[in-house]
Amino acid sequence: FSSTHTSPSGQAYIYKLNRCYRMEETADLLPESLQPANEPFDVASKKLSCGQITNEEDESLNKKNKCCSDIVSDSNYKTGLSCHQDDQRRTRLVASIVETSLSHDAPTRRTIDLGHGSDLIYIQRFLPFQKSWTFFDYLDKHIPWTRPTIRVFGRSCLQPRDTCYVASSGLTPLVYSGYRPDAYSWDDFPPLKEILDAICEALPGSRFNSLLLNRYKGANDYVGWHADDEKLYGPTPEIASLSLGCERDFVLKKKKLQDSSREKRGDGGPAKKRLKRSSGEEDQHSFALKHGSLLVMRGYTQRDWNHSVPKRAKAEGTRINLTFRLVL
Numbered sequence: 001f002s003s004t005h006t007s008p009s010g011q012a013y014i015y016k017l018n019r020c021y022r023m024e025e026t027a028d029l030l031p032e033s034l035q036p037a038n039e040p041f042d043v044a045s046k047k048l049s050c051g052q053i054t055n056e057e058d059e060s061l062n063k064k065n066k067c068c069s070d071i072v073s074d075s076n077y078k079t080g081l082s083c084h085q086d087d088q089r090r091t092r093l094v095a096s097i098v099e100t101s102l103s104h105d106a107p108t109r110r111t112i113d114l115g116h117g118s119d120l121i122y123i124q125r126f127l128p129f130q131k132s133w134t135f136f137d138y139l140d141k142h143i144p145w146t147r148p149t150i151r152v153f154g155r156s157c158l159q160p161r162d163t164c165y166v167a168s169s170g171l172t173p174l175v176y177s178g179y180r181p182d183a184y185s186w187d188d189f190p191p192l193k194e195i196l197d198a199i200c201e202a203l204p205g206s207r208f209n210s211l212l213l214n215r216y217k218g219a220n221d222y223v224g225w226h227a228d229d230e231k232l233y234g235p236t237p238e239i240a241s242l243s244l245g246c247e248r249d250f251v252l253k254k255k256k257l258q259d260s261s262r263e264k265r266g267d268g269g270p271a272k273k274r275l276k277r278s279s280g281e282e283d284q285h286s287f288a289l290k291h292g293s294l295l296v297m298r299g300y301t302q303r304d305w306n307h308s309v310p311k312r313a314k315a316e317g318t319r320i321n322l323t324f325r326l327v328l
């Protein structure tokens with residue numbers, strides 16, 4: 001069996017290390033059996049029909065992938081590749097995804113203790129693969145994305161990514177980098193409520209009433225070092241961040257003593273004591289945020305750490321990120 005990963009809008013996707021390509025330009029080159037299906041792609045049933053593959057097959061798939069420029073994917077969605085020769089005109093390489101899921105599609109949850117009351121939860125496959133593409137397509141198309149002018153170090157510049165803000169009514173407005181986005185209503189985008197419900201179910205006791213959406217349209221879009229430590233979120237905000245589409249690195253770096261706002265706030269004992277490190281603790285962490293994954297920042301993460309999504313030359317595809325927050 002073989003199939004492409006097809007989004008509801010009929011576009012196929014291939015993965016290449018950090019990149020995610022749409023296959024719309026080449027879809028017409030695919031043999032009929034590999035043309036994107038009109039029906040939504042049913043990951044579960046395809047998986048049942050393909051079964052496990054052996055290590056040798058896995059290795060041979062990887063070799064084939066290399067011959068056609070290193071196509072790889074999430075470890076849970078092994079890709080295969082077929083090369084077709086168009087002898088009438090010229091040789092063209094056509095990549096097609098063969099879903100040979102090696103393992104279950106169940107989410108995996110990992111907690112990362114950053115020390116001093118800061119921690120992260122990372123849930124891979126929080127949303128099923130195909131469902132995540134359905135949301136991606138909806139958001140890409142229906143969100144009124146804007147690229148505002150912001151102020152950084154006293155200078156005006158275009159924010160290096162698209163954005164949109166959704167919030168419950170009556171909340172303190174969000175202002176960052178001199179920009180105050182208008183808040184859309186949750187009712188304007190029903191799928192966002194569906195995602196919010198799934199997040200609340202995974203995080204019992206957590207509450208969110210606002211959402212900042214980001215769209216990175218390619219390798220040059222990024223978010224610079226910052227912490228979401230605005231007063232309206234309180235001293236220990238919980239931020240749940242859903243990633244869709246192209247995989248990007250998310251880097252956390254511990255704030256330096258003078259960067260840290262902990263002295264300003266004075267909300268947890270003498271700074272010196274709190275800064276003392278225990279052995280084995282690291283100052284930087286990097287996560288490749290997968291399509292459909294959820295990263296939750298908790299405790300004093302915003303007070304003590306900065307984070308960024310740096311430019312990545314190889315991340316050519318679009319990524320959509322949703323950060324759910326609670327305005328107090």
Ligand SMILES: O=C(O)CCC(=O)C(=O)O
Binds near residue numbers: 212
């Ligand atoms: O895109 C991401 O993963 C992070 C976005 C972010 O840090 C923010 O919106 O504050």
Ligand SMILES: [Fe+2]
Binds near residue numbers: 226227228
């Ligand atoms: Fe952030």
